[in-house]
Amino acid sequence: xxxxxxxxxxxxxxxxxxxxxxxxxxxxxxxxxxxxxxxxxxxxxxxxxxxxxxxxxxxxxxxxxxxxxxxxxxxxxxxxxxxxxxxxxxxxxxxxxxxxxxxxxxxxxxxx
Amino acid sequence: xxxxxxxxxxxxxxxxxxxxxxxxxxxxxxxxxxxxxxxxxxxxxxxxxxxxxxxxxxxxxxxxxxxxxxxxxxxxxxxxxxxxxxxxxxxxxxxxxxxxxxxxxxxxxxxx
Numbered sequence: 123x124x125x126x127x128x129x130x131x132x133x134x135x136x137x138x139x140x141x142x143x144x145x146x147x148x149x150x151x152x153x154x155x156x157x158x159x160x161x162x163x164x165x166x167x168x169x170x171x172x173x174x175x176x177x178x179x180x181x182x183x184x185x186x187x188x189x190x191x192x193x194x195x196x197x198x199x200x201x202x203x204x205x206x207x208x209x210x211x212x213x214x215x216x217x218x219x220x221x222x223x224x225x226x227x228x229x230x231x232x233x234x
Numbered sequence: 235x236x237x238x239x240x241x242x243x244x245x246x247x248x249x250x251x252x253x254x255x256x257x258x259x260x261x262x263x264x265x266x267x268x269x270x271x272x273x274x275x276x277x278x279x280x281x282x283x284x285x286x287x288x289x290x291x292x293x294x295x296x297x298x299x300x301x302x303x304x305x306x307x308x309x310x311x312x313x314x315x316x317x318x319x320x321x322x323x324x325x326x327x328x329x330x331x332x333x334x335x336x337x338x339x340x341x342x343x344x345x346x
Contacts, residue, residue: 156346172318173306175299183299184292187284194285194322203323206284207345210306211315214343224345231326231346233319234268234338 123168128220132166141196146182147189149225158228159197159204163189169221172208186223199227235280240332244278253308258294259301261337270340271309271316275301281333284320298335311339 123129130136131150138150141161152160163186169175175183187206194200204227209216235241242248243262250262253273264272275298281287287295299318306312316339321328 180296181293183296187287187295203325205326206320208318213315214317226346234343
């Protein structure tokens with residue numbers, strides 16, 4: 123998708139502090155961190171939001187969680203705890219219209 | 235798992251206000267809602283937390299998102315927005331040690 127910042131990061135057309143990458147997923151530090159550890163884990167495939175996941179995307183979405191496990195361990199929050207969140211639309215403050223998982227850790231995080 | 239409240243709900247040994255169910259997934263209202271819409275979407279298979287998802291669970295975890303899409307629509311928050319969150323361990327306030335997705339909507343929800 124032209125003009126999608128996360129597609130650009132996946133394609134190396136925009137800089138990001140990448141902490142993990144494979145053929146289908148890229149993970150990088152959020153530039154406006156809300157917690158000591160705040161990583162975005164993103165499908166390279168452009169999916170608008172969690173509200174746009176289709177049956178053929180199930181296994182890819184599951185893959186995000188395996189990446190999250192690895193990243194949480196590397197970032198030192200696997201034992202202390204972390205939250206994995208997907209924001210959809212206005213009320214959840216979705217800013218970039220490309221499916222992404224927030225991994226937040228390193229402090230106590232209220233649910234809502 | 236004996237003594238797991240979400241396994242008991244899945245097996246109909248404990249009551250819950252169920253809003254969706256199929257062979258592999260059950261969704262019900264959180265008894266301590268943190269938002270006007272607060273649904274828990276749970277795998278019937280006992281998985282301890284997102285930190286315990288294995289490669290063979292990927293497609294099942296993806297299935298949770300397809301259920302979330304349906305439930306968000308039925309609950310009237312698909313357009314206004316919602317957050318899907320998985321809590322892992324102490325810092326994220328995981329209370330029940332059985333993989334569950336929180337679907338939160340109906341108000342503005344801060345990320346962290």
